[in-house]
Amino acid sequence: MLKFEHTRHKPPTALKEERPLVVACSPLRSNVNLSTIFRTAGCCGVREIIATGNAKLVNKIARDGAESVNLTVKNSLPPVLKKLKDEGYALVGLEQTTHSTPLAEYPFPKKTALVVGSEREGLSQECLNLLDAVVEIPVWGMPFSYNVATATSMALYEYCRQYPAG
């Protein structure tokens, strides 16, 4: 008998309810990064991504994430964050800042907007000022910074670890 056998393409884990989790992105330079975030978000059961700037999906990369995750594109992030806050979302930035919490130690509020910075500049100070919390992923070696899609994937994984059933 085989110890481990492939079970690819099996049905996904069911969620008890829709995840009240939104990803809000600063203007990204790379639509490859945005599309990678889309694919991961789709797999994690996230229903909405709000992107800013010249956001366009690369379908080959986003895969069916582009169909199951709703994409809204806005000009600028601060008004988006203010609206999300009004709707009751905790605004949780993903960044290296003062007063940040290591990602693994942060108990995510269930209703969270994960706020992601751009590749080079990260989150603007105007956005940082609107946040309720900042989570930071420890770095132990070169090149000392995670790719934005990688960091976002880790944060989505951590949120889902805390809410495995939705």
Next chain:
Amino acid sequence: MLKFEHTRHKPPTALKEERPLVVACSPLRSNVNLSTIFRTAGCCGVREIIATGNAKLVNKIARDGAESVNLTVKNSLPPVLKKLKDEGYALVGLEQTTHSTPLAEYPFPKKTALVVGSEREGLSQECLNLLDAVVEIPVWGMPFSYNVATATSMALYEYCRQYPAG
């Protein structure tokens, strides 16, 4: 006073000792994926990646990960796994299989070789037969499978969460 201020480019978290963690990759179709894994591995303090097939790094993507992580390229994965097992590594596959453990519930042995499958076929049955354990990342929605570099990043994050100081 600003609540959150950038601390980018700060020194990395110190490790008490080198991480006894190795990543062993099946032949990947995409050197972009391999290079993305390199950048993440570098940030996580991983010192060695063993790749197979036509592995070549894209330096723009791997960044300085290419300098701090040692790359060994071999023809085929099974002999690599046998050697790692002889050296005392637990062989932990990242795959969707029978008898897998959800990633977040798996207590990683400190001395681990994370064994990664290729984009389309995943891990071969020959490789699966050599593994000590398989970890699986739950999927809650479309497109029902994580990109290989994304999945590897989540697994590296989880290992580091369990061993934050090395």
